[in-house]
Amino acid sequence: MxxxxxxxxxxxxxxxxxxxxxxxxxxxxxxxxxxxxxxxxxxxxxxxxxxxxxxxxxxxxxxxxxxxxVDAEGAGIYGSQSRDDFDRDDVEQYFNYMGMLAVEGTYDKMEALLSQNIHPVDILLMMAASEGDKPKIEELLKAGAKYDVKDAGGKTALDKAVNDEIKNFILNYSTQKA
Known part of the structure; x- marks a missing residue:
């Protein structure tokens, strides 16, 4: 509300x-x-x-x-996006919103992820998992983000998850969806 x-x-x-x-x-x-x-x-x-x-x-x-x-999802505000509704700008906005720019000092880490052949929604999932951001993770999984996509270092969103609770959240959500 x-x-x-x-x-x-x-x-x-x-x-x-x-x-x-x-x-x-x-x-x-x-x-x-x-x-x-x-x-x-x-x-x-x-x-x-x-x-x-x-x-x-x-x-x-x-x-x-x-x-x-009833809900924000029904209004198209949250959770109604599809995989292709996410783009490079969303990655940058999330990078800034989560304070990653302040921590990293540059956009180099973000640009490195974007330069790989990874869809922005999957990049966002990796970032959200590394931050432990459950609401964002849920939104991204609803949109069709894939948790098994690997970055250049061979790490997935599960590998980047901040703790076991986040890993289990991703796995349980994906199991329920299937």
Whole structure:
């Protein structure tokens, strides 16, 4: 479920209290599916009062994505990629995201992997296994990454796995998929 911070601002200017009281039914209409106060898109938790005496409200909104708000995979956000949806840019982004550039100091290690005849999704699996990144490993295996692909040194994602827990996770996932 994604959290999207949003601001609802309502400005009503009137010196007449009767006019202000007439706004009450209109304010009830703020209880809409867009703001998520009812079932549907999600829900909001106001952190201050919405009404004639306020000049706005800070709210936190949770929106459910996917088919009927079920899951991110159904919405095409996570896990719905196929093997060919991954490319060189994904490898570079993951390299940076995991802090590998900071550790390595250059892109040499990444470029060495990319210069081999290895599909980017398999390179990503090797990198994720070496980092112990279970969510990424699962995403990549769902996309069709192969854990038995060897790099120039003859190492697979299993060989590069940070520990036995990650190795078993990869093997068990692959066994369940078959």
């Amino acid at each position: 994604a959290t999207i911070p949003c601001t609802v601002q309502l400005i009503i200017a009137s010196s007449d209290t009767k006019t202000m009281n007439n706004w009450t039914p209109a304010l009830r209409k703020l209880d809409s599916q867009f703001l998520g106060m009812r079932k549907g898109l999600g829900f909001c938790r106001p952190t201050s009062k919405i009404g004639p005496s306020s000049c706005g409200s800070r709210t936190t909104c949770w929106f459910k994505f996917g088919k009927n708000g």
